[in-house]
Amino acid sequence: MSNIKPKVIFFDVNETLLDLTVMKKQVGDALGGKDNLLSLWFTTMLQYSLVVSASGQYKPFGHIGAAALQMVAANNGITITEEEARDIVVNALQDLPPHPEVKDALQALKNEGFTLVALTNSNNESLKTKIEKAGLTQYFDDLLSIESVGKFKPFKDVYNWASNKMNVKPEDCMLIAAHGWDVAGALWAGWRAAFVSRPGQQTFPLAPKTEINESDLQKVADILITYE
Structure with a gap:
């Protein structure tokens, strides 16, 4: 699957996009x-x-x-x-600023025509509020909360629900996250994944490897933009 553009890119929110x-x-x-x-x-x-x-x-x-x-x-x-x-x-x-590179990275991906979706363990109301306060609303095609499933990531049901919601197959989805447990859950659900190695974060050695592992979102975006 590598080097083929994913149809939908899902983003974890806390720590991946927003600075805690x-x-x-x-x-x-x-x-x-x-x-x-x-x-x-x-x-x-x-x-x-x-x-x-x-x-x-x-x-x-x-x-x-x-x-x-x-x-x-x-x-x-x-x-x-x-x-x-x-x-x-x-x-x-509900009041977290984005990491410094996040807006430019999201804009670059949007410019390339990627479908961008937030997928978070926060509830719907909290998700909408935090994305608005961080000034990120305009970058996303959809905001998805696990509240609709009633289970938290990394339960497989969440990733299955999210791919169904966006009307794409699991293999056409990619999760970008700064948590080893989250990318592991996505990979085991048949998704693709990119890891943002924020300080203090590691991938889980027993999980499949993510195809991208970079220190910030801009570097991840730079690689995705080269995909065909």
């Missing part, structure tokens, strides 16, 4: 300034999003993030109420 630095600071402050707890919080949020999906349940991603924040805080002798945690996480997740 400011949000991490807000969460870090809530955890008493213990920066080492940030990655633990994020991992716990992802773990429990999978627990919720595996159990046949659905809760908004921001609420899972808030619950994870309460758990990590409690283990470190810090008390945060559910209301406080949701206020921190939900609000912070």
Whole structure:
């Protein structure tokens, strides 16, 4: 499939397109300034999003993030109420700036005629808000939230639903993401994938290899533009 243009390019949103630095600071402050707890919080949020999906349940991603924040805080002798945690996480997740190269990269792909779609674990309302606030709305042909499926990525149902929604076969889809678990899920669902190796991110060694692995979105776009 390499060097053939994918019919639809799907983008993970948090961290892939949007910079979480400011949000991490807000969460870090809530955890008493213990920066080492940030990655633990994020991992716990992802773990429990999978627990919720595996159990046949659905809760908004921001609420899972808030619950994870309460758990990590409690283990470190810090008390945060559910209301406080949701206020921190939900609000912070909706007001994230794009990484510096993102707008130019998306514009370059749009100029080449690619169909661009956001695919995120955030709910529909949050997705629309964060893309608008980041000034990215005009680049996307569609905004898809897993809320419509009731399961989180990397459940295979999500990728199958997204390809059906865009009326394309899995092999004609490509996911661009900065998370090893997300590109792994897409590849195992029969999609193609490109990995953006943001700081602190790695691909999963037991998953199939992504066809593109670059340090930022512009470099990924530069390669995709050469495809025929």
